[in-house]
Amino acid sequence: MKRLLDLSLGLILGIVFLIPILFVGLLVRLTSRGSALYWSERVGRGNSIFRMPKFRTMKTNTPAVATHLLHNAEQFLTPIGGxxxxxxxxxxxxxxxxxKGDMSFVGPRPALFNQDDLISLRTQKGVHVLTPGLTGWAQINGRDELPITIKVKYDEYYLNNQSFLLDLKILLLTLVKVLRSEGVQH
Structure with a gap:
């Protein structure tokens, strides 16, 4: 059922956001060198690796590490990256x-392929069986500001309490957080 909802909503939103997606892609290309998309190697369900697209917000020479690990991350941002x-x-x-099915709307955010501590702790807690999400319980409870141990506790809570109503709550709270730009590291 969840996969059917993801697929249906994904196709609808893909059509609704087609013009904004094309516009943002064009802006990225016009304001910085390189591709508009950055394909990040991420850890998916069962710890399998998949390539996740994002609009490129960092310069092309930026190291492939979590933003919070970069010294003076702002120096790597593109003009519109922030x-x-x-x-x-x-x-x-x-x-x-x-x-495509690599992600869901709700689930733990996919770890970078080199975030060994996060991957290991999620595997230990059984969270690795979940399909990663565009948003999740940890996202609405702190986003980039959470230490890994707390993030995994929220992921484990989601694993043990999954439901349509919890997913709906997470999606609505995500919308509020995004509109308020809460918990984002630039």
């Missing part, structure tokens, strides 16, 4: 990953 991150518009291409 805005795209603050508004979460950089996440729009992930609709493709949801339609």
């Amino acid at each position: 805005f795209l991150r603050k508004t979460s518009l950089d996440e729009l291409p992930q609709l493709f990953s949801i339609i």
Whole structure:
């Protein structure tokens, strides 16, 4: 049932957001060198690796690490990168990953392939069996500001309490957080 909802909603939102996606892609290309999309290697269900698209917010020479690990991350942002991150518009291409089935609308955010501590702790807690999400329980409870141990506790809570109503609550609270730009690291 969840997969059917992801696919249906993903296709509808893909059509609704087609013009904004094309516009943001064009803006990224016009304001910085390189591709409009950045394909990030992420850890999916069962710890399998998949390539997740995002609009590129960082310069092409940026190391492939979590933003919070970069010294002076602002120096790597493209001219519109901060805005795209603050508004979460950089996440729009992930609709493709949801339609493809690599992601869901709700689940733990997919870890970077090299976030060994996060991957290990999620595996230990059984969270790795979930399909990663565009948003999740940890996202609405702190987003980028959470330490990994707390993030995994929220992911484990979601694993043990999954329901349509919890997903709906997470989606609605995500919309509020995005509109307020809460918990975003630039």
